[in-house]
Amino acid sequence: MIRAENLTKSFDGRNVLSDVSFSVEKGEIFGYLGPNGAGKTTTMNLFLGLLSPDTGRALVNGSDLATDDEARRSVGVLLENNGFAERQTAVENLRFYADLYEVADPGDRIEELLVMTDLLERKDDPVGTFSTGMKRKLGIARAILHTPDILFLDEPSSGLDPDAQRMVRDLILSLSASGGMTVFINSHHLDEVQRICTRVAILAGGRIRAEDSVARLTASGMEQTVLVVFEEGQATDDAFLFLRSLPMVRAAEREDGGVACTLGGEGRAADLISALVAAGYRIEEAKKRSASLEEIYLRYVHSAEEAS
Amino acid sequence: MKLLLVIARKEFLQAIRNKGVMVAAFIFAIWFPVFTTLGVLTGISGDPGTALGGHLANLSVVLAIFMGYLFSSDAFFREKKDGTIMTFLCAPVSLRQIWEGKVIGVSMAAYGMTILSVLITVAVAILLSPVGITLPLLLLVHVFVILPIYAAASAGVIGAAQLYLGMRENQFLGMGFIFLFIFMVFGLQVLISPEGGITILTEVFFGLMGIVLLLVGRRWAGRLSKERIVRTIA
Numbered sequence: 036m037i038r039a040e041n042l043t044k045s046f047d048g049r050n051v052l053s054d055v056s057f058s059v060e061k062g063e064i065f066g067y068l069g070p071n072g073a074g075k076t077t078t079m080n081l082f083l084g085l086l087s088p089d090t091g092r093a094l095v096n097g098s099d100l101a102t103d104d105e106a107r108r109s110v111g112v113l114l115e116n117n118g119f120a121e122r123q124t125a126v127e128n129l130r131f132y133a134d135l136y137e138v139a140d141p142g143d144r145i146e147e148l149l150v151m152t153d154l155l156e157r158k159d160d161p162v163g164t165f166s167t168g169m170k171r172k173l174g175i176a177r178a179i180l181h182t183p184d185i186l187f188l189d190e191p192s193s194g195l196d197p198d199a200q201r202m203v204r205d206l207i208l209s210l211s212a213s214g215g216m217t218v219f220i221n222s223h224h225l226d227e228v229q230r231i232c233t234r235v236a237i238l239a240g241g242r243i244r245a246e247d248s249v250a251r252l253t254a255s256g257m258e259q260t261v262l263v264v265f266e267e268g269q270a271t272d273d274a275f276l277f278l279r280s281l282p283m284v285r286a287a288e289r290e291d292g293g294v295a296c297t298l299g300g301e302g303r304a305a306d307l308i309s310a311l312v313a314a315g316y317r318i319e320e321a322k323k324r325s326a327s328l329e330e331i332y333l334r335y336v337h338s339a340e341e342a343s
Numbered sequence: 344m345k346l347l348l349v350i351a352r353k354e355f356l357q358a359i360r361n362k363g364v365m366v367a368a369f370i371f372a373i374w375f376p377v378f379t380t381l382g383v384l385t386g387i388s389g390d391p392g393t394a395l396g397g398h399l400a401n402l403s404v405v406l407a408i409f410m411g412y413l414f415s416s417d418a419f420f421r422e423k424k425d426g427t428i429m430t431f432l433c434a435p436v437s438l439r440q441i442w443e444g445k446v447i448g449v450s451m452a453a454y455g456m457t458i459l460s461v462l463i464t465v466a467v468a469i470l471l472s473p474v475g476i477t478l479p480l481l482l483l484v485h486v487f488v489i490l491p492i493y494a495a496a497s498a499g500v501i502g503a504a505q506l507y508l509g510m511r512e513n514q515f516l517g518m519g520f521i522f523l524f525i526f527m528v529f530g531l532q533v534l535i536s537p538e539g540g541i542t543i544l545t546e547v548f549f550g551l552m553g554i555v556l557l558l559v560g561r562r563w564a565g566r567l568s569k570e571r572i573v574r575t576i577a
Contacts, residue, residue: 046574083433085573100433101569107435118430120353122360127353134349135434161360177430 036061036185036217037082041091044077051077053241055091059234061184064211064218066228066249069238070336075221076115078238079187082219083112095185108136111183113191117174121163125154125173128162129180136181148176151206167194175203179210186210189221204231229253229328237332239339245331253326260324261304264293266317274316281310293320346436350444351451358414358452368413372460376402380464384472395468396479397540400489403461404549405525407490410453411497412521418445418498419505420513423576428506432569442564445502450495457490481541489546492553497521499560506567509575 037059044052052074059065069075080086081093084101092099098106112118119128126145133141149155152172162170171194178186191207192200208231210216222228228235229249236246245252265274275294278287283306285299296307304323311318359365376399383398384391422428431441469476501520505513 080573085429085432085569087568087570104435104437107433110433112430112433114426114429114433116426116429118427120357120427122357123353127356131349131353132434135346135436 036063036096037065037219038094039078039082039091040094042078042081042088042093043090044074044081044086044088051241052081052088055238055241055243057236057243057246059217059219061217062211062215063234064207064232065220066232066235067219067221067238068223068225068228068235068332073238074241075238076189079114079189079219079221083110083187108181109184111178111181111186113174113178113186113188115189115193117170118177119162119170119173122161124159124161125149125165126158128173129177132177132180138181144180148180152176152202168196168199171195172199172202175206179216182214183216185217185219187219187221190223191220192222192224192227200227207231225327225329225332235328237335239336240342242339244335244339249328252331253328259298259302259304260295260326261298261307262291262293262295262320262322262324263307263311263318264291264320266319274311277311277314277316278307281307283307283310295324346440347444347447350436350441351447354418354445354448355451358417358449361417364413364417368410368456371409371413372406372456373463376406376460376464377467380468381471384468391472391474392477392479393540395465395476396482399461399464399478399482400485400541400545400549402464403457403486403490404493406460407453407457407493408497408525409521410456411450411494411499412501414449414452415445415498415502415505418449419502423506423572424510426576428572429576432572438567438569438572439561439565442499442502442506442561442567446495446499446560449498449502450491453494453498454491457494458486461486461490479541481543481546484546485541485549489549489553492550492557496553496556496560499557500563501560503560503563503567506572507563507575510577 039055039057042052042055043050055074055078067075067078077086078093081088082095082100084099084107087101096106096109100107100110120131123131126149129145129148130141133145138144146155149158152175154169154173154176157165157169162173165173171191175188175191178188188207191203195203204227207218207220211218220228220232232249234246234248235252237244263274263278265271271289271294275287275289278284278294278296283298283300283302284296285302286297288295298304298307304321308318308321379402380395380398383394422431432438436444465478504516504520508516
C-alpha cells in the first residue's frame with residue numbers, strides 16, 4: 036500500500052533523508068518515530084506528493100501522488116495544521132471537502148462523523164471559535180470523510196485531552212480492524228504508538244535505524260531485566276550486594292522496594308532465583324521486564340547521535 | 344468546472360466573512376472614490392458626463408486591482424502562512440484548479456466591492472453636481488466587462504506571487520507589486536488616451552491589458568510546484 040524505495044532528500048545541501056526504504060501493508064497501523072528534524076514530516080510530504088525526492092520513489096497504492104491527482108482520492112490526511120477555513124462552520128468545512136472528494140450522501144456522512152467526534156452541537160459554529168482539541172477532532176473527521184484506503188496522520192493526538200486521545204486511539208483501531216484501512220502515523224507520543232501500532236520504524240539522522248513490530252522491537256536487543264522483591268524484613272542491602280557479586284548479573288539497581296537485575300550473557304531468570312533461594316533469601320515477588328518502546332526509541336536515537 | 348465552483352464558493356464565503364478586510368475594503372471603496380470624484384466635479388470645464396466617465400473608468404480599474412489584492416491576501420497568503428493550504432494540496436485537485444478556483448472566488452468578492460464603490464460614487468456625483476450628468480454608455484461596458492477582468496487579473500497575479508514567494512519576500516513585495524501593477528496599467532493608458540476620457544480605444548486597451556495580466560498570472564500559476572509552495576512556507 037505504501038512503499039518508500041531508497042528515498043533521499045536534501046534541502047539546500049543538507050541531507051534530510053538518506054536511502055530510506057520501507058513498506059506498509061494493507062490494514063497495518065504503522066508508527067513512524069523520530070526526534071525533531073529527523074525527517075518524519077519530510078517523508079510524509081514525499082508520500083503525499085508535496086515534495087519530490089532527489090532519488091528514489093514514494094508510492095501510495097502504487098501511484099506517485101505528486102503527479103496522480105485521482106490517486107489522492109484514496110488517501111486521507113491530517114497534517115500539523117488541521118486545514119480549516121476558520122470563518123466557516125464545521126459543517127461548511129466538511130461539506131467543502133466532501134464536494135472536493137465527491138462523497139456520496141455528504142449530509143448523512145457529515146452528521147455521522149460529527150456525532151462520532153462529539154461535535155454535533157457545535158456544527159453551525161465557525162471553526163475559528165473551536166478549541167485546539169475540537170479542531171483536531173474535526174480534522175480527524177475531515178481526514179476520514181471520504182472513507183480513504185490509506186490515512187496519513189501527523190501527531191493525531193496533539194492538543195487533545197486524555198478522553199479525546201482515547202477516542203482517537205479507538206477510532207484508529209476500529210478503522211484498521213473493521214475497514215481494513217492502512218494508517219501511517221507520525222508521532223512523538225510513544226505510549227500511544229505502543230498501544231495502537233502494529234509496526235514501527237525509528238528514524239534518526241535521516242536513516243531508518245529500526246523497523247519491526249512493537250513486540251519484537253521491545254523484546255529484541257535488550258538484556259533481560261528481573262525485578263526481585265524480597266520478603267518483608269529481609270535485608271535488601273545484603274541481597275543487593277549478593278546479587279552484584281553474581282557473575283550472571285551484569286548490573287543491579289535498587290528500585291520499587293526491590294532490586295532490578297540486568298542479566299548478562301547466558302544468565303536466566305530461573306538461575307538467578309535459584310541462586311537467591313540457595314543463599315537463604317526469601318523472595319516475595321520476581322518479575323521479568325521487557326523494555327518499553329520509549330527505551331528502545333531512546334537507545335536507537337542516542338546511538339545514531341553518537342555515531343554522527 | 345464543478346470543482347472550480349466548489350473552491351470558488353469557499354473562497355468567496357471566506358472573503359466576505361473577513362470583517363477586517365471587509366471594513367478596509369468598504370472604507371477604501373467609499374472614501375477614496377467619493378472624495379476624488381468631488382474634486383473632479385469642482386474642476387470640470389467641459390461636459391461633466393464625459394469628464395466623470397473618464398475619471399470613473401480609471402478610478403474603478405485602480406479599485407478593482409486594489410480589491411483583488413486586498414481579498415487575495417486572505418485566500419493565498421494567509422492560507423500559506425498558517426499551513427491550511429497543505430491539506431488543500433493533498434486533495435484530488437490540481438494546483439492549477441486550486442489557483443483558478445481561488446481567483447474566481449476572490450475576484451467575485453473584489454468585483455462586488457468595486458461595483459458597490461462605482462454605484463455609490465455615481466450616486467454622490469449625481470446628487471452633488473449642480474448640473475445634470477449623463478454618463479457615457481461605454482461606462483457600462485467598462486463596469487461589466489473590464490472591471491471583472493482586472494479584479495481577476497489582480498487576484499491571479501498577486502495570488503500566484505504569494506504562492507511563489509517566501510513569507511518575508513511577500514511582506515515586503517506585496518504593496519510594491521500592487522503599485523507596479525497600477526502604474527504599469529496607467530502609464531500605458533496615458534499613451535493611448537492622453538486626455539483621459541473613456542473611448543472605444545481605451546476600453547480595448549484596458550481589456551487587452553487585463554487579459555494579458557490574467558494570462559501572466561495563469562502562466563505563473565502553471566509553473567508553480569507544490570514543493571515550491573511548501574518550501575517557502577517557513
